[in-house]
Amino acid sequence: MTATPSVPACPVCGGNHARLFFSLSDQPVLIGVLWPDADSARACRRGDIDLAFCPDCGFIWNVSFDPDRIEYDQQYDNSLHFSPTFQNYSQKLVDRLVxxxxxxxxxxxxIGCGKGDFLAMLCEAGGNTGYGFDPSYEGERVNTSAADRITWSNDYYGEEHARLQADLLASRFVYEHIPAPNDFLRMIRRSITDPDRTVIYFEVPDTDLIxxxxxxxxVIYEHCSYFSVESLTRSFAVCGFDVLRVEETFEKQFLTIEARAARTDTGNPGSNTGNPGSNTGNLGQLAADVAAFGETQNAKMSDWRDRLAQWRAEGRRAVAWGAGAKAVGFLNMLGDRDTITRVVDINPHKQGKHLAGTGQQIISPQALTEDPPDVVVLMNPIYRNEITAQLAELGLAPELINS
Incomplete structure (x- = not known):
């Protein structure tokens, strides 16, 4: 029997009141690495998830996270930019920032530019010069008119890159992968020599969604840090930033923050423009939601296992749509290989490969015409209209069910 892990001090506020509230064992450690066949996908590296909640700042983290299990390289692909829905969201964001x-x-x-789409959009929109850092970056994936103004690197961003004084320092969907978030943010703070010049823009998954x-x-292994409005604001404030704007976006699936380096790093969160102390009234409700999470989500998983068993008994053919984090979590938590045998994704670089942990093959939407499904499980309902339109173009009308 596995021993209950100890809970250290909160990595964001240093509080000692955090408690474990949800655990999962034997989960794939990387959701963005796909595999050439089902056997290798099922043999992927795994790890345990033990989530702790800090009632003092609202931060949630996996106390069992082991960074040595994680290795990002060019095989990693979690790009959402093939979706018109996500492209529209990103373009509006770029236009607003510019x-x-x-x-x-x-x-x-x-920082963490992925395959480079967002940085290319920023450079195109404003005639800007860009520098992108990400071990998963692949050349030639992005066709951009700004190519001669962008320098790409497969390195992680570090203090050695402080010479690149930026007007905008952006980082989307990276901070949740950092096990010591304040150390990372303080490193960025030290690199900024002109607080009036540099604006920071971070975007992370919103704890509200979970x-x-x-x-x-x-809830996935590589996301070792989960931020609410309260904890994200607190992290920036204690690390020496004045918070300019915090916003829940994409139907409260994403959380964004904009900030500048404070001229005087007091370490006092209440002294900054963002005033995270004003958000603490929400922590009581968040704590109540966290307390109920384990029971409600275990019941949800049980209900889904019953539904899948019923589909098998009825001979209903089912596919999942979206080969990202949600699909990896959904199929591995339910342990399903036999009911949902295929996963659809519009990213052509994922098609033909296999999902981590359970091994389903990833197919194109067009492949559904060869073996039409009775049911499509939508991994993210925000794309429902987009998916419905694609199915209609293919002459298909399966039942659509939100995951």
Missing amino acids: DTYGLHQRTVVD IRQGSVWD
């Missing part, structure tokens, strides 16, 4: 901060012929640094909306499938 307009708000006057990003024309300026310098943009993107805890309040009950999306347990978004």
Whole structure:
């Protein structure tokens, strides 16, 4: 029997009141690495998830996370930019950032740039010069008119890159992968020599989606840190930033923050522009939601196992749509290989490969015409209209069910 892990001090606020509230064992450690065949996908590296909640700041983290199990390289692909819905969201974000901060012929640094889509959009929109850092970056994936103004690197961003003084320093969907978030943010703070020049933009998954909306499938191993409005604001404030804006976006699936380096790093969260102390009134409700999470989500998983068993008994053919984090969480938590045998994804670089842990093959939407499903499980309902339109174009009308 596995021993209950101890809970250290909160990595964000240093509080000692955190408690474990949800655990999963034997989960794939990387959701963005796909495999050439089902056997290798099922033999992927795994780890345990033991989530702790800090009632003092609202931060949630996996106390069993082991960074040595994680290795990012060019095989990693979790790009959402093939979706028109996500492209539209990203373009509106780019336009707002360029307009708000006057990003024309300026310098943009993107920490964790992925395959490079967002940085390319920023450089195109404002005629900016860009520097992108990500071990998963692959050349030639992004066709951009700004190519001659962008420098790409497969390195992790570190203090040695402080010479690249940016007008915008962006980082999307990276901070949740950092086991010591404040150390990372303080490193960035030290690299900024002109607080008036550099604006910080971070984007992370919103804890609201998991805890309040009950999306347990978004609990994955590589996301070792889970931020609420309160904890994200607190982290920036204690690390020496003045918070300019915090917003829940994409139907409260994402959380964004904009900040500047404070001229005086007091370490006092109440002294900063963002005033995280003003958000603490929400912590009581968040604590109540966390307390109920384990029971409600275990019941949800049980209900889904019953539903899958019924589909098998009825001979219903089912596929999942979306080969990202939610699909990996959904299929591995339910332990399903036999009911949902295929996963659809519009990213052509994923098609033909196999999902981590359970090994389902990833197929294109067009492949559904060869063996039409009775049921499509939507991994993310925000894409429902987009998916419905694609199915209609293929002449298919399966039942659509939100995961």
